[in-house]
Amino acid sequence: METTKEFIVSARKYRPQTFDDVVGQMxxxxxxxxxxKTQKIAHAFLFCGPRGVGKTTCARIMAKTLNCLNLTPAxxxxxxxxxxxxxNTSHSFNIHELDAASNNSVDDIxxxxxxxxIAPQLGKYNVFIIDEVHxxxxxxxxxxxxxxxxPPAHAIFILATTEKHKILPTILSRCQVFDFHRxxxxxxxxxxxxxxxxxxxxxxPDALHVIAQKADGALRDALSIFDRIxxxxxxxxxxxxxxxxxNILDYDYFFKVTDMALVGDYKGLxxxxxxxxxxxxDGQHFLTGLGDHFRNLLVGQDEVTLKxxxxxxxxxxxxxxxxxxxxxxxxxxxxxxINDHDLNYRTANNKRLLVEITLMQLAGLKKKSIELTISAxxxxxxxxxxxxxxxxxxPASPFSEPAKPAPAIASTGTVVPxxxxxxxxxxxxxxxxxxxxxxxxxNESESFSVEKLEQAxxxxxxxxxxxxxxxxxxxxxxxxxxxxxxxxxxxxxxHKGQESEFNEFRAExxxxxxxxxxxxxxxMEAVIRQDNTAKIxxxxxxxxxxxxxxxxxLKNLTDSFGLEISL
Numbered sequence: 011m012e013t014t015k016e017f018i019v020s021a022r023k024y025r026p027q028t029f030d031d032v033v034g035q036m037x038x039x040x041x042x043x044x045x046x047k048t049q050k051i052a053h054a055f056l057f058c059g060p061r062g063v064g065k066t067t068c069a070r071i072m073a074k075t076l077n078c079l080n081l082t083p084a085x086x087x088x089x090x091x092x093x094x095x096x097x098n099t100s101h102s103f104n105i106h107e108l109d110a111a112s113n114n115s116v117d118d119i120x121x122x123x124x125x126x127x128i129a130p131q132l133g134k135y136n137v138f139i140i141d142e143v144h145x146x147x148x149x150x151x152x153x154x155x156x157x158x159x160x161p162p163a164h165a166i167f168i169l170a171t172t173e174k175h176k177i178l179p180t181i182l183s184r185c186q187v188f189d190f191h192r193x194x195x196x197x198x199x200x201x202x203x204x205x206x207x208x209x210x211x212x213x214x215p216d217a218l219h220v221i222a223q224k225a226d227g228a229l230r231d232a233l234s235i236f237d238r239i240x241x242x243x244x245x246x247x248x249x250x251x252x253x254x255x256x257n258i259l260d261y262d263y264f265f266k267v268t269d270m271a272l273v274g275d276y277k278g279l280x281x282x283x284x285x286x287x288x289x290x291x292d293g294q295h296f297l298t299g300l301g302d303h304f305r306n307l308l309v310g311q312d313e314v315t316l317k318x319x320x321x322x323x324x325x326x327x328x329x330x331x332x333x334x335x336x337x338x339x340x341x342x343x344x345x346x347x348i349n350d351h352d353l354n355y356r357t358a359n360n361k362r363l364l365v366e367i368t369l370m371q372l373a374g375l376k377k378k379s380i381e382l383t384i385s386a387x388x389x390x391x392x393x394x395x396x397x398x399x400x401x402x403x404x405p406a407s408p409f410s411e412p413a414k415p416a417p418a419i420a421s422t423g424t425v426v427p428x429x430x431x432x433x434x435x436x437x438x439x440x441x442x443x444x445x446x447x448x449x450x451x452x453n454e455s456e457s458f459s460v461e462k463l464e465q466a467x468x469x470x471x472x473x474x475x476x477x478x479x480x481x482x483x484x485x486x487x488x489x490x491x492x493x494x495x496x497x498x499x500x501x502x503x504x505h506k507g508q509e510s511e512f513n514e515f516r517a518e519x520x521x522x523x524x525x526x527x528x529x530x531x532x533x534m535e536a537v538i539r540q541d542n543t544a545k546i547x548x549x550x551x552x553x554x555x556x557x558x559x560x561x562x563x564l565k566n567l568t569d570s571f572g573l574e575i576s577l
Contacts, residue, residue, distance in 0.1 A: 020233040024205055027098075028086045029071055032064050033201050033229055034193035041188070042072055043085040051076070052186040054158055054167040056143075058174040059190025062228025068190075069139045069168040073097075073105045076166065077133030093133045104133045111142040119150045123157050126165045135166050143169040144176035151178050158184050192227025195219060195320035201229065202236055206247075211240060213247040216322035220252045223320060259291055261325055264303035268332060271344075271372040279369040293365045294355045300368075301348045307333045308341045340375055347371050456528040460491075466526035467491040470519060482515050499523070499534045512536050 026032045029039040038057075045051050055072075057065040075081065079091035087094050096102040106125060108118070122138065130136045140146075146154070158167060158181065169185060171177060199215065199222040206213040221239065225232035235256070243251040253260050263286060270278040286296050309315045310326075310333035319326050351368040358364040467486070474483040485508065493499050503512060513536075520534045558565045 020205060020237050021230045024233065026064070026067050026071065027089070029068075029075070030084070030086065032068060032071070034197040035064050035068065035190055038068060038188050038190060042068070043075075046072075046075055046081075047085050051166065053161050053165065054185040055169065056174075056177070056182065056185035056187045057168065057170045057190060058187065059172070060192055060227055061172050062225075062230035062232075063190045063193055064229065065170040065190055066139065066141055069137075069170055070097075070105070072168060073135075073137035073139065073166075076135045076137060077102075077104050077130070079133070096132065102132075104130045104135065105137050105139065107139045107141065109141050110145045114146045114150055116147070116149045116153050119146070119153045123154075126157055126161060129162075129164055134164065136164055137166050137168060139168045139170070141170045142172070143181075144171045144173045148178075151181060155180055155184075193229050194227075195222040198222035198225060198229055198232045199322075202232060205233075205236070209240075211245050211247060214249050216249045216324055217247050217252045219320075219322040219325070220249065220256070220258060224256055224258070257290070259286070259296065259299045261303075261321075261328075263296075264300055265328065265332060267300060267369070267372075268303065268307065268336070271369070271375070272335060274373045276370055276373050279373060280366060283365060283369060287362070293361050294352065297348055297352045297355060297365060297368065301345060301352060304341050304345050304348060307336055308338060308345070311336075311338060311341075343375055344372050347375075455531050458527040458529060462527060463491045463493060463523075466523050469526060470522050473522075479515075481511065485512065486519070493532070497529065497532050499532065500537045501534055502539050503536050504539055506538055509536055 029043055032039050055069075057069060059065055071087075074087045074094060074097045075085065077093045077097075078087040079093055080088040082088060087097075089095075089098065093102065093104065097105065106122075108122060122140075126136070126138065128136070161167065167185075169177075169181075174182075174187075174189075199218045202218045202221060203213065203215070206218070217239075221235050222232055224235055239247055239252055239255055242255045252258070263282065266282055267279060270282065283296070287293070306319055306321075306329050309318050310329040316326065316330055319329060321329070347368060351364055355361060355364060471483060471486055474480075474486065485503075488504075489502055491499065501512060501516075503509060516534060516536075520532065523534075524530050524532050
């Protein structure tokens with residue numbers, strides 16, 4: 011009768027046996043190897059990190075390496091000596107493991123302390139590995155403290171935990187702490203690829219990347235998922251096999267959503283979302299995936315950040331292509347819409363409608379963006395140098411109120427339309443120009459006199475007066491225009507409370523001066539008047555104190571009649 015070969019799950023079969031086998035924790039394995047090489051070995055270690063990243067595995071490799079009788083030049087166990095053979099067959103008396111999740115009492119720790127006194131039978135060290143050490147009771151921790159601080163020379167403790175914050179500070183201070191990282195998607199996918207080759211399995215790279223993403227940084231989870239997919243698909247694993255078996259929303263859905271949204275295809279978006287629901291996916295799951303997709307497109311707009319995408323090579327190239335058809339502004343606005351609706355999903359009465367509204371708003375974003383762009387590009391009047399009608403008039407300041415646009419046939423200039431716009435859009439833009447400041451870029455660095463600076467300062471004051479911005483007017487009026495050799499204008503404030511108001515008009519004022527003086531290098535910063543900082547009351551209580559100082563009888567009046575004065 012033919013015997014059936016025992017099946018061993020990949021997480022056990024391919025568990026690392028040496029430091030070189032450990033995936034994604036080189037910063038820790040190199041440190042431990044150097045400690046053994048230089049014989050600078052601490053008596054207690056604490057390994058912290060998420061589940062499935064190699065904490066217990068590294069503890070076992072450390073214990074095995076410490077007791078190996080014939081270390082290799084690379085500071086790895088030889089796997090041939092009696093100590094290594096005993097470890098490999100789980101018969102080593104030098105290594106003691108305790109699961110603190112189920113052995114967390116004072117009696118369990120006392121039993122461990124009794125074992126610590128016994129010298130090793132083979133090798134140099136007795137290594138005690140305590141897994142999930144944060145589960146120990148407070149009394150057990152206290153019973154363990156003295157032994158942990160002053161163990162025998164032959165005893166080494168390696169503690170492992172997923173919740174470092176639950177460890178007592180007195181324990182932390184007695185250990186060398188090593189923080190394990192989440193294993194990256196690329197490292198996991200490459201490890202799965204090596205296992206696939208050893209097992210004779212033909213696996214698509216994108217399929218392995220999806221498995222690695224689903225594992226969320228835990229290699230043990232990735233190996234468990236890999237076994238499940240192999241059971242489902244056999245010796246050939248495709249991308250479709252993985253997404254079907256794990257019930258994952260395919261990237262293709264989100265690429266299609268983006269393509270449809272960019273052309274405003276409302277009907278196609280509604281039909282596609284209906285297909286998503288029919289396949290059993292949750293609406294919030296869809297929103298979360300769509301948000302990730304928009305984020306990936308934003309990241310994929312630059313070659314420098316494209317490498318941040320934890321996807322397969324083919325999917326990465328697809329992101330790079332689609333990112334070119336989306337503006338950063340569109341993606342940022344889209345992310346805000348998706349995030350807002352994602353936050354409201356749980357409380358929404360009609361969840362399907364909420365997602366459909368999200369999709370329709372995304373489809374309308376592109377159209378809205380185009381309309382805004384066209385309406386902003388108004389006709390530009392270019393001065394005609396041959397026009398005699400302007401010779402007897404004083405040239406208008408470039409910052410005076412904009413005049414009505416001249417007809418295309420007028421002799422005052424030539425209309426150069428950048429794009430065709432509607433009359434309605436032009437009227438809206440013209441009204442906007444009459445109330446707001448048009449900050450144009452100035453690249454020239456023409457020299458100017460103090461008189462010209464003072465004139466520009468006065469022009470801006472007149473503008474503020476016309477716009478009835480009297481608080482700004484008062485601040486500018488109190489300043490005398492001065493500029494230093496570095497073209498820096500110091501705008502003097504009476505107290506720090508004026509800084510926020512100054513920041514409101516600083517950009518507008520600075521651009522005004524740059525244009526008026528035809529010099530784009532002018533800078534402006536606020537400085538507080540030193541001799542007046544403490545004298546000017548800002549808050550109501552400070553103003554009340556100032557009044558009482560000037561009129562002491564006011565305080566006597568309030569005290570006599572029990573009055574409260576508020577400003």
